Amino acid sequence: MNKTNIYDLEPSELSSLLEGPSFRATQMLNWVYKKNVSNFKEMNNLPKDYREVLDEKFVVGSLSLLKKEVSTDGSEKYLFGLTDGKTMETVLLKMKEDEFDDEGKKTREARYTVCISSQVGCKVGCAFCLTAKGGFERNLTAGEIVEQVAFIKKDKEFGEEKSINIVFMGMGEPLDNMENVVKAIKIITHKDALCIAPRRITISTSGLATKIEKLAIMDMGVNLAISLHAVDDELREKLMPINKAYNIKAVIDAVRKFKADRRKKVLFEYLLLGGVNDDIKSAQKLGKLLSGLDAKINLILFNPYEDSEFKRPTKEAAEAFREYLANKRFICTIRESKGIDISAACGQLKQRDKDGR
Ligand code: SF4
DSSP states (O other), X not given: OOOEEXXXXXXXXXXXXXXXXTHHHHHHHIIIIISOOOOGGGOTTSOHHHHHHHHHHEESOOOEEEEEEEOXXXXXXXXXXXXXXXXXXXXXXXXXXXXXXXXXXXXXXXXXXXXXXXXXXXXXXXXTOHHHHXXXXXXXXXXXXXXXXXXXXXXTTOOTTOOOEEEEOSSXXXXXXXXXXXXXXXXXXXXXXXXXXXXXXXXXXXXXXXXXHHHHHHOOSXXXXXXXXXXXXXXXXXXXXXXXXXXXXXXXHHHHHHHHHHOSOEEEEEEEOTTTTOSHHXXXXXXXXXXXXXXXXXXXXXXXXXXXXXXXXXXXXXXXXXXXHHHTTOEEEEEOOOOTTSSOSXXXXXXXXXXXX
């Protein structure tokens, strides 16, 4: 009999599957999500025969850790094996170090962001992306998405009170697996499960305009990030073939609807590729395109991987680009590259594992 993965269930679904009093679901979820216990035998406030029944019907988790790389900057990359033999990655980014006062007392905990995957491979086919080179394999289940966060919280011994941010920016296009992503978010944010606030979650999309509109209607309280990467349709189509289906105007129009619903700043990600889209003319066009939008702009410096056709922009070009937009009153930052000494490009650890390196 195929066992049901607890991470796949919303608390209300689990409740309806369990026999006995309704508080059993809350008790079990407390063991799984708050105490990181995955063996039913250890759940000692549940009756013994009840635990045996649970063991027959359910399982906690399905991921197996195949490899982990740790960067000198504190970022960590996890390669997970799935039950069907496929693999996918999750990255833990250390955004800020612990802070101490003059007497050496810790005044602020280090801050982390978990970059999670939503699919094995991806259909979108961005030219600069290593994940795209392997094609699309399958959607991740809601449970496989939730477990990436639960696994890292356990691995790093993050307590319940530790706040972490989550970005759907690993392998895959999250809005191409919208049903499972939305379900995973409901589990991640539920008070009886991971209890992470929606405002700490960001969905990063290549710009599936119709799905952005749907997300706006759902009003889940999560943040939206758009991977724009180019300021004219001709170049964007070359970099991101999805632009043929949803061009820049369609994406920006959809974002305007999201913003009207959420009254929040939307993040625009712009990958700076040396000599391709990092000139001042592009910065000027980007400023025009986003004018009137309450937008933040994140400039990302391309991380070259073996045989990649693109190169990293110079520091000077990136800084000039940022300065132009900042002078136009946009909040514009250059995102520091994390984990540059490990397989930091999306899909790189999976590829290395395949190649036996
Ligand atoms: S960058 Fe993201 S959307 Fe584009 S191919 Fe890679 S995983 Fe897919």
